[in-house]
Amino acid sequence: MNLELDFRSGIPIYLQVVERIQERIASGLITPGAQLPTVRSLALELRVNFNTVARAYRILDETGIISTQQGRGTYVMSIPPPEVSEQIRQNVLKALTQRYLTDAERLGASLEEVDQILKDQVAHWQQTGHLSNPEHEPDHE
Amino acid sequence: MNLELDFRSGIPIYLQVVERIQERIASGLITPGAQLPTVRSLALELRVNFNTVARAYRILDETGIISTQQGRGTYVMSIPPPEVSEQIRQNVLKALTQRYLTDAERLGASLEEVDQILKDQVAHWQQTGHLSNPEHEPDHE
DNA sequence: AGTACAATGATACAATTATACAATGAGACA
DNA sequence: TGTCTCATTGTATAATTGTATCATTGTACT
16 A cells, blocks of 8 residues: 555544545545455554554545455545535545644644645656646646 | 652652663663563552553653553664764655655645645644744743 | 742553453264 | 265454543743
């Protein structure tokens, strides 16, 4: 899975796991029907107790995003309706942004510095065609 | 730990604890990654309320010397020398930014949307005093 | 005396971990 | 085929850890 968590952020691990998995599903990195890692294997990878992973899975299950089945495993559910999906997408994007700003702040970055480095990278990316507008996006691979 | 405190010195216990632990880390007696005693066990040893130890730990945490994690314990962090620190900081910030933009793009966010949500969150944060310049007041709790 | 404030303690709480448990499925074997 | 056993899966509950909030104590200053 290669989820990256921050043990110092003050955000509970189980919530971080929820967000990371939501991101991956919302972005299509994990597709419906796919099996998520078992609570124990993911816990081992994250160096965390498996109950913490189980708690994250339970939240995702209650949201209807995944389906956990005792003795079988946990699986990604079918794609939610567009409006829900859009809602999740926006939430995830907001969480991403907040995490980014929090991390930057803890690094001691000033607002100006963050602004500058964002401008730099965005400019760099526009040259390479990333982050383009969905309206004019003929580039399918 | 065998910290020796002076209850009659007039120096607050929590400050004495901070100093003793700082000494031990600086002298290499405690190495990065090591787990410190729990607030309760150390408090028991020092015959002190565990909140006092927790206060010392919190100060050390804010200084970046240790990392306290609810439910897990407190661990000694590695302390990079100041010279390389700044270089590392910039690199990390750059990597952080790149990862953020990558994730946002994978979510299907347009440049405009990213720009907008960043503006929103920054504005929101400025009201709550985050990402402020280091010149400002120490923000007394 | 009285007040204000810092240090410490008491209590309730939240996150994580430890341990035991129940459901499922695969293989052995009669 | 049936069912036994056992490893693997998620679940439930209690113990452990740090956190938040308020009460108490002591001390300095009017």
